[in-house]
Amino acid sequence: MFDRILLPVDGSAASARAREYALLLAEAYGGEIHALAVLDSSDVPENVDAAVVEDPIDTDVRQTANEAIASVIEASEQAGVSVIDSIRRGTPVEEILAYATENEIDLVVLGAHTPGRLARFLRDSIVEQVIQQSPVPVWSVREGEDQEPVRIQQILVATDGSEGARRASEYAFDLGSTFDASVRGLYVVESRFGSAGSLHTLLSREGERILRELRAGGAQAGIDVTPTTREGQPANEILSAASDCNADLIVLGTQGKTGLDRLVMGSVATSVVRHADRPVLTVREFVEERPSE
Structure with missing residues (x-):
């Protein structure tokens, strides 16, 4: 890889x-x-x-x-x-x-x-x-990250079901397998949509479905994913979840310069990277294919 x-x-x-x-x-x-x-x-x-x-x-x-x-x-x-x-x-x-x-x-x-x-x-x-x-x-x-010896034992992968998140999860699974690390999946129900009501219920159910798919993908890769759902502002909740589970690495997708309505859109990824006190692996949604030799 x-x-x-x-x-x-x-x-x-x-x-x-x-x-x-x-x-x-x-x-x-x-x-x-x-x-x-x-x-x-x-x-x-x-x-x-x-x-x-x-x-x-x-x-x-x-x-x-x-x-x-x-x-x-x-x-x-x-x-x-x-x-x-x-x-x-x-x-x-x-x-x-x-x-x-x-x-x-x-x-x-x-x-x-x-x-x-x-x-x-x-x-x-x-x-x-x-x-x-x-x-x-x-x-x-x-800079300023904890200077303990580098390790990869606990991985947090944030997901919203997008293509970028799916690709990011593949990297998380491979790293989990390579380093025999635990993998935790996170879905955030955004607080701007309220804490109750039909939309909140819909988003919560969508999160459950996405986390089931994440667990299924992990199982195929030999990884037992621990699912987690939180409510709040995405970047803040990703950082908080990483701290709570003592993650050695945060993995998330990013749509780069495009995309306006996804959890893993560029602004969220940028905020996580800017404020994280641990490594962050970002994976683009679209990757140009390398020319064949």
Whole structure:
């Protein structure tokens, strides 16, 4: 499932944490890591000579990129994981997405942090744009996350019955099987529709049906899914449920730039990623097929 894992790095603590998850996944799936550093063209002058750097800011950018790449190479060698490294110059979002497409990447693992040093490009806004546009799943890790050893023992998958949620559940099941992790399915009845009445009853029944389908899909994959229904604002309830069950990973679908009426629409996924204190795996509803060789 994850043969080629793209790990954009920028030398931040969040980036280092993302590296740990990339290594964990690469070891489990027998995959290789593609370490990528991007020299943000909006920060680095285009006319700077790569051999003779006069601008101290550019020196800082390059040094940080080299150190971040070196740390991935060292950790990968220690873990026995193959690594391919690359340093590019350009717009971070465009370079990450282009690299993912050019190298047939299966998963992007990103560390997200608030804006800081110029040399660090994986700011919140950039990570969110990658999630919205990436043709492959994105595993995001936020700065300040609990620094216990990385693990995947409890997975929470949010669902609304959409195609994006269905695809996300497939990843949750595969991860559950690979890491022998427990999987909990969550359906949220949105509080904006009220706490009683015919519409509330309809939505509740719909949630029961969707969770039954989720359990059936899990059973086919050899996973016993624990169903959970909550009421409230979707993003808040997803985060709360993840905390209550001590989830090591939140998995949810996203419709990216389109879709206005689904639980897993872009705004909910963005809110979850922005406020989660644990990794979030987002899976796009529509994925462009790779051209045949």
